[in-house]
Amino acid sequence: MKQLVLWMLLCTAAGTATAQGYTGRVYQDRNGNGVFDAGEPGLGGVKVSNGLDVVLTAADGAYTLPEYGKARFIFISTPAGYRFSKSFYTRIGTGNTSYDFGVQTVGAAAAGGRARFVRMTDTETFRYGQWATDIKNYVRNEGADFLIHTGDICYEKGLQFHAQQINTETMGVPTYYCIGNHDLVKGAYGEELYESLFGPVYYSFDVGDVHFVVTPMLYGDYKASYTAADVYNWLQKDLALMDKQQSLVLFNHDLLTYDSVFLYKNGKGGAINLNDHQLKAWIYGHWHNNFSRVHGNSNIRSICAGPAADGGIDNAASNFDVITVGQQGVEQVQRRYTYVDNQLTVLSPTATGVAMQGDSLTISVNAYHTASVVKAVHYRLYDSKGQLRQQVALKPVTDWNWQARIALPANYLSVVFNGQATATFSNGKVLFASDTFRVNRPKGVAAGEWTTMLGNALRNAKADRTGWVQPKLLWMNNAGGHIWKGAPVYAAGKVFVATIDDEENKNCGITALDARTGQVSWHYKTRNSIKQAISCSEGVVLGTDAEGITYALRAADGHLLWKSNTLMQSLAVYDGGGVVKDGIYYTGSGNYMQAFRISNGEVLWTNKEWKGGEGTPAAMAIQDNLLVTGANWQSLFGHDIRTGQLLWKRSDEGLRFRSGGASFYDKQVYVTGINKLHVIDAMSGETKDSIPVPYALKTMTAPVVTDRHIVLCTAEQGIMAYDRQSKQLSWTFRPEEALFYSAPYTLYPAATVEATPVRVGDKLVVGASDGYLYVLEAGSGKVSARYHFGSPVLAEVAVSGNLLFAADFAGNVAAFVL
The missing domain is CATH 2.130.10.10 (YVTN repeat-like/Quinoprotein amine dehydrogenase)
Structure with missing residues (x-):
């Protein structure tokens, strides 16, 4: 009899927990209206969280989460091959009886399981500028799976500005944010304003064969309501459901460690060894500089960037970076320098300078545009009668410079030439530069050292x-x-x-x-x-x-x-x-x-x-x-x-x-x-x-x-x-x-x-x-x-x-x- 009573009490408690928990479904939002409509199928195996617990949706997309006293959001880990149709999070207590999330398939699956994304950081501004247009146009021209800002958005005006101007709708790709120390501002708690604009301060999502996790800065200008233990407890459960074949990338406003072992600690003696979860990259900002390194023999790369909007603290160039990650780790990092607009300059040969190596003419061209990559540079050499004497496709030496060398006719010292350079960008734009020059051979002699x-x-x-x-x-x-x-x-x-x-x-x-x-x-x-x-x-x-x-x-x-x-x-x-x-x-x-x-x-x-x-x-x-x-x-x-x-x-x-x-x-x-x-x-x-x-x-x-x-x-x-x-x-x-x-x-x-x-x-x-x-x-x-x-x-x-x-x-x- 006592066992029967105990069993009934447990059933009652379980029923109460379910009744007081959170339910909903993840579905394929085929018409993109953000509403679960008849005939739209559910999506199974999607992670859903209340900020502590993490569960997987059933085959029909349904899920149930227990109540969690500190929960302010229900959020999903957007699965690979999909993007959220409206948002990846919903605030609790907004009259919802059920928390549904619509997702849509992306146009094309990430090639080879790779994820390619654009990262900006430490913009610290509330004014729109060319830097924002550069990022938007780059994404439009070159494509990206998502855009992320790794913190210091910053202060009240900056947070409001970014939420209005730099978001998924305006940028054309899913846009995510990290919270930085200057994003913890005055309010009932430090992250109150951030949450009202960007949602939860920690969450995850998948692209290709990569599991991305966003973690928050644990300190800042005002005290946060979350603790290291809160993030740790959620992270432990999130990683437990991670596909073992995936690589792991973490975003945070600061670097976790300079060491080769990345331990995420709860402040109470517990630690998650992220190396054991296939951590491949830790991507951060905070230091306002451009810096990348591999941590020991771990194959873990940490990547910092200077601000996109202005110069860095150590005079790092204004930039955003484009990062490609696959199952084996970081495959490519490209830095795009903001504000550079349709640059094409012939360095040699020109009327003011002709470089030679032996009897070969050095063709050197600098070409760059922030929002579009240079695809090809060609050079044509004409004599004074307008006859084409040489044409050559230049080869890229750096992301800014293209070079080639061509042989000149025997009588080149007495000939006036005209050179024409064209640079073709990935957005289809072609720039043109032309100059007339005469080859001279000045004599230079070095005398005396200049050793520093x-x-x-x-x-x-x-x-x-x-x-x-x-x-x-x-x-x-x-x-x-x-x-x-x-x-x-x-x-x-x-x-x-x-x-x-x-x-x-x-x-x-x-x-x-x-x-x-x-x-x-x-x-x-x-x-x-x-x-x-x-x-x-x-x-x-x-x-x-x-x-x-x-x-x-x-x-x-x-x-x-x-x-x-x-x-x-x-x-x-x-x-x-x-x-x-x-x-x-x-x-x-x-x-x-x-x-x-x-x-x-x-x-x-x-x-x-x-x-x-x-x-x-x-x-x-x-x-x-x-x-x-x-x-x-x-x-x-x-x-x-x-x-x-x-x-x-x-x-x-x-x-x-x-x-x-x-x-x-x-x-x-x-x-x-x-x-x-x-x-x-x-x-x-x-x-x-x-x-x-x-x-x-x-x-x-x-x-x-x-x-x-x-x-x-x-x-x-x-x-x-x-x-x-x-x-x-x-x-x-x-x-x-x-x-x-x-x-x-x-x-x-x-x-x-x-x-x-x-x-x-x-x-x-x-x-x-x-x-x-x-x-x-x-x-x-x-x-x-x-x-x-x-x-x-x-x-x-x-x-x-x-x-x-x-x-x-x-x-x-x-x-x-x-």
Whole structure:
């Protein structure tokens, strides 16, 4: 009898739970009206959740979920081969007695089980801009399975704007969001506004053979109602129903771990080992930089991106990325730089420059459009009579540059030619460029080494070459990867540059080119991008990549002499530049800043004085025994180069927030804060003088100090020169609008200069983000010559004898005769 009563009580309890739970169905919404109509079949095997429990629908699409006290939504994991017709979630308590979800088949199944999607992050704006149009048009032109924003949308206005303007309907593909720290805003609880606009803060969906999981930031500006345990408990149940043949990709606003084992913890001692669930990628934002790496031998790739709307904190280019994932992991990462509109530039041959290799003409074309990929570039060469002499299809070298070489007739020195280039984009648009030119063979001779960015450790170099008017192109070649701040250096007949690959880590490294011909002598692939200055000393080329690994390569042949084992164990990314003095190479940041003996890689000292901060894309500087370095959002530091001892630090008056480096002049340190130049006593670290500047100085440059002027590069208004004695503005130079934006939070119509000018006689030579290399009169700022690269020129030039070496973002390295 007691057993019968107990059985009846259990049945009653079960019936009550069912009655108080949530029911509904997932169905194929064939007419797309979001309503379950007669004849529309249910869909079985779909995951449905209340935020804790996860169940599968029955064959007819029906499901039942128990009640959960913290539940605010019922949501589905949209299955592979389908997209939600209205929404993947429904709020509880809106008068619903049943929670139905309609799905529709996608036009074509993901090829080979792959998922291809567009990711943006950290847009932090409430204003519509070209960046949004670029993403929308890219999806329209190139296709994508979905679009996702990995957080910091941001604040109340930003959340409202994105919900209205960047959604599934407006973008044309399913559009998902992650919650970031700045998306937890004032309300009854931190995520209240986010939920009202975007739904649950954690959920999952399937595309192809990939299971995608969105997880929330666990901290932020306001306290969230969810906990690590809440997410953990749901995630455990979600993964338990994951197909074992699927690969797993997680989205979050921040990186879970720098380690090779990804443990999702509940804060109470429990942990899910995501590696055991075929984790292939962790995709995040938060750091406002472009960075990608594989975690140990795990085959797990983490991918960060800078903002789509503006420049990154470490001056990362504005961008969104396109990621393809399959069963085996990340197959492709493509970064698309926002704001670049229908660019086609012939670098050689033109009326202002003809590059040769032997008797072969170098055809080099930069072509790019954010929203549409270049499919083909062709070049036709006509003689003065209009007869077609050559036609060639160019080959892509980088995603921006296309090249070919063609033989010229024997009498080419006396012939006027006309060249015509066409670029065809995937959206069907064709761009056309034409120019008339005559081949000349200028003679260039390198004399004197230029072994580090800006020529010396003071970062305030001057080349003595005088009497020249306009540089003449001698040769041009491409290093095979983008060049950020890895400025050319010259030694022993070779030009060395550093390349980046913040997507797949394939095209990053150090490349040596013959200074006479431009032919590649050797290339050494590094583990990750070398973003800043490299140096050459004692026949050794030195550089440090974004993961903190230092490489010492024999300059003659690229042979690895030694490599540091100082792998960084945490973010931020290392994107600064090292410096050489007296056989010692100084490099790194925080606890990873070290002094290496160049001859054998011996570590002479390691910094223990400070840590933290964001990446600072600036190069170190040395005068006497003082090393000046810094960290963004931290401080400017002065160290004793002999011991590493911290002598002074400054974080006041905007010096904490810096993108640029320091330069020395007359035993004083010249450095900029956010909008002020500081002249600092080298020994004490005290400010001796300053100049307020009305514009943002958030560029990757150092002040240029001459006997007459202090020259500063700005994020929005080009270059400003101040009189050293009166501190009054002497002249300004404003280039054209930047092709993409790099300085932090910089937007249209910024005229950005990210390269420090180099003094060459009575002139300044400087690249700008508008794609031009400029020659300015040092006394007036007047433009005396310019050369069009057609992609941003972010790196400083190098000078040796009557040769000037320059590099653009597209990876082109050029030699000019002065």
